[in-house]
Amino acid sequence: MKRIRIGSGAGYSGDRIEPAVELAEKGDIDYLVFECLAERTIAIAQQARMKDPGSGYDPLLADRMHAVLRACSEKGIKIITNMGAANPIAAAAKVREIAQSLNLRKLKIAAVLGDDVLDILGNGDYIDDTGLPVARLGDKLLSANAYLGAQPLVEALAQGADIVITGRAADPALVMAPLIHEFGWAMDDWHRLGQGTLIGHLLECAGQITGGYFADPGHKDVAGLARLGFPIGEVAEDGSAVITKVAGSGGQVTAATCKEQILYEIHDPSAYLTPDVVADFSGVRVAEIGPDRVRISGATGRARPDTLKVSIGYIDSYIGEGQISYAGPGALDRARLALDIVAERLKIIGLKASEIRYDILGVDAMHGAKLSASSPAPYEVRLRVAGRTETLKEAIRIGNEVETLYTCGPAGGGGATKSAKDIVAVLSTLLPRQQVKTAVHFEET
Numbered sequence: 001m002k003r004i005r006i007g008s009g010a011g012y013s014g015d016r017i018e019p020a021v022e023l024a025e026k027g028d029i030d031y032l033v034f035e036c037l038a039e040r041t042i043a044i045a046q047q048a049r050m051k052d053p054g055s056g057y058d059p060l061l062a063d064r065m066h067a068v069l070r071a072c073s074e075k076g077i078k079i080i081t082n083m084g085a086a087n088p089i090a091a092a093a094k095v096r097e098i099a100q101s102l103n104l105r106k107l108k109i110a111a112v113l114g115d116d117v118l119d120i121l122g123n124g125d126y127i128d129d130t131g132l133p134v135a136r137l138g139d140k141l142l143s144a145n146a147y148l149g150a151q152p153l154v155e156a157l158a159q160g161a162d163i164v165i166t167g168r169a170a171d172p173a174l175v176m177a178p179l180i181h182e183f184g185w186a187m188d189d190w191h192r193l194g195q196g197t198l199i200g201h202l203l204e205c206a207g208q209i210t211g212g213y214f215a216d217p218g219h220k221d222v223a224g225l226a227r228l229g230f231p232i233g234e235v236a237e238d239g240s241a242v243i244t245k246v247a248g249s250g251g252q253v254t255a256a257t258c259k260e261q262i263l264y265e266i267h268d269p270s271a272y273l274t275p276d277v278v279a280d281f282s283g284v285r286v287a288e289i290g291p292d293r294v295r296i297s298g299a300t301g302r303a304r305p306d307t308l309k310v311s312i313g314y315i316d317s318y319i320g321e322g323q324i325s326y327a328g329p330g331a332l333d334r335a336r337l338a339l340d341i342v343a344e345r346l347k348i349i350g351l352k353a354s355e356i357r358y359d360i361l362g363v364d365a366m367h368g369a370k371l372s373a374s375s376p377a378p379y380e381v382r383l384r385v386a387g388r389t390e391t392l393k394e395a396i397r398i399g400n401e402v403e404t405l406y407t408c409g410p411a412g413g414g415g416a417t418k419s420a421k422d423i424v425a426v427l428s429t430l431l432p433r434q435q436v437k438t439a440v441h442f443e444e445t
Contacts, residue, residue, distance in 0.1 A: 001236050001237050001238065002182070002183065002236070002237045003234055003235060003236050003237070004030045004031065004178065004179070004182050004234075004235055005027070005028060005029045005030050005031075005232055005233070005234050005235075006029060006030065006031045006032075006033060006175055006178060006199075006203065006232065006233045006235060007020070007023035007024070007027045007029040007031070007032045007033065007230065007231070007232050008023075008033055008035070008203040008204070008205075008206045008209075008230050008231050008232075008233075009023055009024075009032045009033060009034045009064070009068070009206070009230060010034040010035060010036050010064070010081075010206055010230075011035060011204065011205040011206030011207060011208060011230075012035075012036060012038060012205075012206075013036045013037070013038065013041055013058055013059070013060065014060065015036070015206060015207070016207075016228070017060070017063060017064055017067050018227075019206070019207070019228060019229060019230035019249070020032065020034070020064065020067065020068055020230065021067050021068055021071070022229065022230075022246050022249060023230055023232065023246065024068045024071040024072050024075070024077060025071050026246045026247075027232055027246050029077055029232060030076075030077065030078065030178070030182075031077065031078050031079070031080060031178045032068065032072060032077050032078070032079050032080075033079075033080050033081065033174045033175055033203065034064060034079070034080075034081035034082070034083055035081070035082060035171050035174055035203075035204045035205075035206070036058050036060070036081065036082060036083045036085075037058075037082040037083070037085055037167070037168060037169075039311050039313075039426045040313065040424055040425075040426055041058075041085060042085050042086055042143055042145050042167065042168055042311065042313065043142045043143045043311075043313020043314070043424045043426065044313075044424055045057065045058070045085035045086035045087070045143075046086040046142050046143035046313060047142060047424065048086070049086045049087050050142075053090075054087075054090055055087065055090065056085055056086035056087030056090060057083055057084055057085050057086070057087045057088070057090055057091035057094065057165075058081075058083035058084075058085050058091070060083075061083045061091055061094060061095070062094060062098060064083070065094075065095050065098045065099075066098055066102075069095075069098060069099055069102055069104060070102055070104065073099075073104045073107060073162075078157070078161070078162055078163065078164070078178070079162070079163040079164070080153065080163075080164045080166075080174050080175075080177060080178065081163075081164070081165055081166070081174070082165075082166050082167065082168070082169055082171075082174060083165060084111060084112070084165040084166050084167045085167055086116070086143065086145075086167060087167075088111035088112060088113060088165050088166055088167050088441075089111045089113070089441055091111065091165045092109045092110065092111035092163075092165050092441065092442075092443045093443055095109050095163055095165065095443070096109050096443040096444070096445055099445045100445050104445060105445055106444075106445065107162045107163065107444065107445045108159075108160050108161050108162050108163070108442055108443075108444050109161070109162065109163045109165065109442065109443040109444065109445075110156035110159070110161035110163065110164045110165065110440050110441070110442055111165050111166075111440070111441040111442075111443070112148070112152045112153055112156060112164060112165065112166035112167070112169070112438065112439075112440055113167075113438060113439045113440070113441060114146075114148065114152065114436055114437055114438030114439055115145045115146050115147070115148050115166070115167045115168040115169065115436075115438075116143070116144070116145055116167065117144050117145065117146045117310060117431060117435070117436060118141070118143060118144040118145075120144075120431065120435055120436075121134055121141075121144045121310065121312070121429070121431075122135075122141075126429050126431070127429065128312060128427040128428065128429045129427055129428045129429065130427065134312060134427075134429060137312075137314045140314045140315040140316075141312070141313075141314050142313040142314055142315065142424065143311075143312070143313040144310055144311070144312050144313075144429075145167060145168035145310065145311050145313075146168065146308045146309070146310045146431055146436045147168055147169060147170045147274075147275055147308055147309045147310070147311070148166065148167075148168065148169040148170070148173065148275060148308075148436070148438060149169070149170060149173050149176075149274065149275030149276040149304070150169075150173040150176040150177040150180055150275075150276050151187060151276075151438070152166070152438040152439075152440060153166060153169070153173060153174070153176075153177035154177050154180045154181050155438075155440055156440045157177060157178065157181040158181060159440065159442070161440075161442070164177070168311060169275075170274045170275050170276070171200065171201070171204040172196070172197045172198075172199075172200025172201050172204060172274055172276075173200065173274070173275065173276060174200065174204070175196070175199055175200035175203050175204070175233070176193070176196045176197060176200050176276060179196045179199070179235055179239075180193075180196070183237045187276070188303070190277050190278075190300070190301040190302050190303060190304075191239075191300050191301060192238070192239045193276050193277035193279075193301050194239075194277050194278075194279040194280055194299045194300040194301020194302075195238075195239030195240070195241075195297070195299045195300065195301075196235075196239055197272065197274055197276065197277055197279040197299065197301065198262070198279060198281055198284060198296065198299035199233050199235055199239070199241045199296065201261070201262070201264075201266075201272075201279075202231070202233065202241075202243060202258060202261050202262065202296065203231055203233050203243075205261060205264065206230045206231065207228045207230055207231075207251065208257075208260075208261055208264065209231045209243060209253065209257050209258060209260075209261040210228055210229055210230060210231050210245050210249075210251035210252065210253055210257065211225065211228060211250075211251035211252045211253075211257055212225065212228055212251065214256070214257050214260055220256070222251055222252055223250065223251075223252070224249070224250020224251055225250060225251065226250065227249060227250035228249070228250045228251040229245040229246050229248075229249025229250055229251050230245065230249075231243055231244070231245055231253065232244050232245055232246070239297075239299070240295070240296070240297040241295070241296050241297075242289065242293055242294065242295050242296070243258055243293075243294045243296060244292050244293045244294075245292055247292075252292060253292040253293065253294055254288060254292075254294065255286045255287070255288050255294055257294075258286050258294045258296065259286055262281060262284060262286075266281065269281040269282050269284075270282040273305055273309075274304070275304065275305075275308055275309075275433070276304055277301035277302070277303075277304050278301055278302050278303065278304060278305065279299060279300075279301045280299065280300045280301055280302070281299050283298045283299070283300065284296065284297070284298040284299050285297050285298040305433075306432065306433060307430040307431060307432055307433060308430070308431050308432075308433045308436055309428055309429075309430060310428060310429045310430065310431050311426055311427075311428060312426060312427040312428065312429060313424055313425070313426055314424070314425060314426075314427065315422050315423070315424060315425075316423045316424070316425035317354070317388045317389060317390060317422075317423050318388070318389045318390070318391060318392050318394070318395040318420060318421065318422050318423060319386060319387065319388055319389075319395060319420070319421060319423050320386065320387050320389060320394070320395030320396055320397065320398030320399050320418075320419070320420040321384065321385065321386040321387075321398065321399055321418065321419050321420070322342075322384070322385050322386075322398055322399035322400070322401065322402025322403060322416065322417070322418045323361075323382055323383065323384045323385075323402065323415075323416065323417050323418075324338065324382070324383055324402055324403075324405050324406075324409075324413045324414070324415065324416040324417075325380065325381065325382045325383075325413070325414055325415045326338070326380070326381055326382075326383070326410065326412055326413055326414075327379065327380035327381075327412065327414075328379065328380070328412060329379075331377075331378065331379060331380055331381050331412075332360070332363065332377045332378060332381055333377075334410035334411065334412065334413075335360050335381045335382075335383045335410075336360070337409070337410050338383055338405050338409045338410050338413065339358045339360070339383055339385070341405065341408070341409050341410075342358070342385050342401050342402055342405070343358060345401045345404075346387075346397075346398070346401060349397060349401070351387065351389075351394060351397055351398065352389060352390065352391075352394050353387040353388060353389050353394065353398070354388050354389070354390070355387065355388040356385070356386070356387035356388070356398075357384070357385070357386050357387070358383075358384075358385055359383065359384045359385075359386075360381050360382070360383050360384075361381070361382045361383070361384055362378060362381060362382065363378065363381060382415075383402075385398060385401070385402050386398070388423070392420055392421075392422065395420035395421075396418075396420040398418075398420070399417075399418025399419060399420060400418065402416060402418060403416045403418050
């Protein structure tokens with residue numbers, strides 16, 4: 001039975017680069033996938049593109065490509081990524097430029113287009129997931145990107161692409177595309193597409209399935225996290241797979257790491273909605289078959305939804321923040337006095353804020369004052385005041401008041417910081433899939 005090996009080179013935009021190099025050089029892989037696009041990431045990228053039309057792609061795109069392109073080119077490894085973010089064409093042009101600087105010839109770089117549906121949403125009566133019209137956002141609306149499925153990525157591979165760069169696509173689609181392309185799966189083979197979605201879901205977060213975000217000293221010990229190896233999926237034509245990693249790399253692949261990743265971000269395991277299929281993970285079987293080798297099987301699926309999810313990015317408000325530390329005997333009491341002072345000061349100056357928080361980090365910021373009340377007083381603490389405002393000017397005032405604790409507050413305050421920035425938030429809506437038109441643009445070295 002035919003098999004291919006897919007390496008997961010990144011699980012988010014700022015992920016480590018070295019594990020992907022290790023995969024390219026030592027992983028004996030056929031495909032290297034970089035999943036780098038979160039819900040807010042593309043809206044932030046759209047902000048950047050508005051300021052500079054040549055930007056809008058992942059900020060680490062160039063670094064990642066410089067690191068892996070030569071090895072991938074020499075070994076015939078194809079690259080698939082969503083680092084195109086808000087500007088896949090500019091990303092493809094950048095990769096072509098890097099390939100040429102490395103003297104790598106005969107590479108076809110595909111940019112997958114069509115996920116940007118901002119104009120469509122702007123010309124219709126669409127309701128977001130709060131039940132309110134999208135139109136109410138007005139000038140605050142930054143981006144609207146539909147989650148594409150695997151089909152346009154498969155088309156790019158069929159046209160000879162060595163590197164496929166997309167914007168917003170469903171995370172599993174990055175892995176599904178090479179499976180469909182290599183094995184000739186039909187786009188309505190719901191059973192195999194369900195199994196492929198499971199493999200994509202397992203690989204999409206990279207180090208999370210090899211022990212990252214899993215380790216808990218004394219309970220779930222994981223060795224070598226500083227040199228964590230990223231996962232490889234050995235996938236067979238029937239959709240079954242073995243999850244493994246490069247021999248000798250840090251971390252571990254076990255039934256437990258795989259099970260945690262299967263459950264990650266899954267609402268209903270029997271109905272995981274994607275653009276390609278409604279996947280059913282309820283019958284999945286997980287079996288350790290050797291050191292760092294876990295067999296995965298048993299997923300299935302049924303017909304895909306008629307609509308595509310659209311992620312909407314918008315400027316929600318502004319947030320102002322100030323922090324300061326206190327240490328030594330009585331640190332907690334001094335920090336509480338400092339918070340009282342800032343709270344009174346914000347009333348005196350008439351701060352206009354829709355929401356404000358007063359936290360002592362390490363004491364009550366995570367679980368509240370009631371749960372922390374019985375804990376012994378710490379020797380050092382850091383307080384944080386943060387507020388949501390409608391203007392940047394108001395947000396700046398919050399950090400300023402925290403900073404004045406240096407000379408107008410309790411003894412021993414130090415390490416004050418302050419910041420103010422706009423907040424990019426996300427909403428969702430649904431769009432009939434026939435309204436989304438995709439295309440593939442090629443750059444060649």
